[in-house]
Amino acid sequence: MPDKDPSPIRILVVDDHPVLREGVTSILEDHADMIVVGEARDGAEAITQFRALKPDVTLMDLQMPVMNGLEAIMAIRADFPDARILVLTTYAGDVQAVRALKAGATGYLLKSSIRTEMLDAIQNVYRGRRHVHGDVAAEIALHIVDDSLSEREVAVLRLVAIGKANKEIARAMSLSEETVKAHLKSIFAKLEVADRTHAVTVAARRGIIEL
Template identity: 75%
Template sequence: MLRAGVAAVLENQADMIMVGEARNGSEAIERFRELRPDVTLMDLQMPGMNGLDAIIALRAEHPGTRIIVLTTYTGDVQAVRALKAGAAGYLLKSSLRTELIDAIHDVHRGQRHVHRDVAGEIALHVVDEALTEREIAVLRLVSVGRANKQVALELGLSEETIKGHLKSIFSKLDVTDRTHAVTVAARRGIIEL
């Protein structure tokens, strides 16, 4: 449906043509090699190879590749990951009709284009201290209902260490409990539920 929606938006543009489509990240890389589009639109959530891995692979092989991410994720962490991987644009699927053409033009000219809500989230959290990989691992286990004792066992740590990690997570995310930590982390794209 998304690909059909993009095609519908682009079909009336005199200066644009959709040259190909792909169902997943691996196919996107293959199609890019064949077609060499000026701008590539990439979803983050795809079966098999996800969009982030596809961006990294495309940019490694073709450093000048211009990529715009199309996603439902408004979180700053997910957006920053995509931008650091080499995406030049980050659009929400809900804004395709209003922003897609401008985003393609901007990125084609070598500029960045980030949806204003996402840019606001990035600006809001740019000075926040990031969670460590260990804290993210703890939070992922908490998000699936594991108690501190179970988290400690799975990660090979003491229960006190897990409590320390949770205290740090709460502080960094500015929350007071496990449920709120999971909710905020999922909204920001730190973890996936």
């Protein structure tokens, strides 16, 4: 008798955009070795669906309402340490990618590469291998030896991003203006930028802050 076909990889798709969920499902419908067993619109739904379905691989967006993907990854992995989660996002920032991988994601894929790379990424993650999109991996390698911004520097930068002046930042954080200026000088050096606008742009691109 011929060998029985192996069971398809059972996949949970988590994204707040129905068009993205439909697109992923449409691609996977053509592959008998994979099947979408459930969908979720946010991190809270993802946790509920994961507990009910126990999927082999979860495709997880990061920016979602109610509960974001990072929080969902940590919650799922806390209860299911062997959960295989592949981040599927538009954000190529190295800091955000490292944050997701440290939270327990097994892979990190950009939505722009769904049609060219998603199937291989799912297979790799299912087999317990890491899969990180090439551009993201290059960014991680580029910045791996950089000094990280401190929590206070990130807090200062978030206030800069919403247009706060040094005096307003000092008041909001109970600091002196001189201390705020010192933090900004350190931020500029670490991000290799010369001004506030460029600092915000680079920090957002790398996933250090969200705009």
